[in-house]
Amino acid sequence: MRIHREGYPTLILVGIILSIFNGLIWRNKTLRLITIPASLLIWGFFVRFFRNPTRYTPADTPNMIFAPADGTIVAIQPVHEPEYFDGERLKISIYMSALNVHVNRVPINGQVNYVKYHPGKYLVAFHPKASELNERSTMVIADTEGREIMVRQIAGLLARRIVTYLQVDQSVKAGQELGFIKFGSRCDLFLPLTSIPMVTLQQKVTGGETIIAKFS
Numbered sequence: 216m217r218i219h220r221e222g223y224p225t226l227i228l229v230g231i232i233l234s235i236f237n238g239l240i241w242r243n244k245t246l247r248l249i250t251i252p253a254s255l256l257i258w259g260f261f262v263r264f265f266r267n268p269t270r271y272t273p274a275d276t277p278n279m280i281f282a283p284a285d286g287t288i289v290a291i292q293p294v295h296e297p298e299y300f301d302g303e304r305l306k307i308s309i310y311m312s313a314l315n316v317h318v319n320r321v322p323i324n325g326q327v328n329y330v331k332y333h334p335g336k337y338l339v340a341f342h343p344k345a346s347e348l349n350e351r352s353t354m355v356i357a358d359t360e361g362r363e364i365m366v367r368q369i370a371g372l373l374a375r376r377i378v379t380y381l382q383v384d385q386s387v388k389a390g391q392e393l394g395f396i397k398f399g400s401r402c403d404l405f406l407p408l409t410s411i412p413m414v415t416l417q418q419k420v421t422g423g424e425t426i427i428a429k430f431s
Contacts, residue, residue: 219318221378222265223368226277226317229261236354259329264398267318272390278430280410281389282323282420283366284402286311291412296405299329299365304405307412307427309420311400313380319368319393320423327353327385328363332377352379352394356387362430365405368396390423404428 218226233254240246272281290308297415332352350370357363368377377396381387396402409431414420420427 216262217267217269218262219265219267220393221397222261224290226258226261226265233258237281253363264317266316268316270320270390270421272320272388272423276389276426278428279287279389279426280364280404280406281320281423282309282414282422282427283322283393283404284309284311284317284319284420284422285315286402286420288414288420289401289418289419290403291414291416293408294405296365298331298353299321300363303408304365305408305410305428306410307404307406307414309402309404311396311402313398316422317396317398317400318422319366319388319395321381321389321393322364322366322404322427323358324388325356325358325386327354327381327383327387328357329365329416330352330379330381330383332379349375352377354381354393356377356381357428362407364407365403366393367403367405368394369401369403370396405407408429 238252240250258373286309289310290306292306293303294306296304334350352368354366355363368379370377376397381393406428410428411431412428413426
């Protein structure tokens, strides 16, 4: 299993803490029988969280928009998007639990037109206001026909770090890494209103592989 590069500092820190803790109680055989298995479970959780599975995004898929994250579809609705478009957009939201892969991926081929990080609160990621109030990072990508979509990484109650790799004027391909969010979080897509959703509420999606919508 591949580990994402964002995970190494955390895994090292957790490993040191667990090693010190087990070293301190090593002489207590009763406690040792409990803490060693518990430590392995904790370590295993962090290893699994930072996994980075290989994803295969079809290359020749015009008009298709791929899921930017693993998780569950929690919203499909028209909304007013004030930050960049200042107009109505179709929002599709993906909630990522702590058990999901947290690598975020580029939904379409194109060019990055906008990137901005916003500090903020840490409401639970599925809260309706999380997209506006939480710590978040916003990116706008235009395809070769000039159609723009917005991807927004949103921190959750436990997430305390959003990492975004994209830069303005960068050329990107669908499926490539866009960023990473640590622990429970959400990823929102803002699409043209004429876009056609290809998913339903509560559907599980796979980042870089599930077609989430298509341009009309």
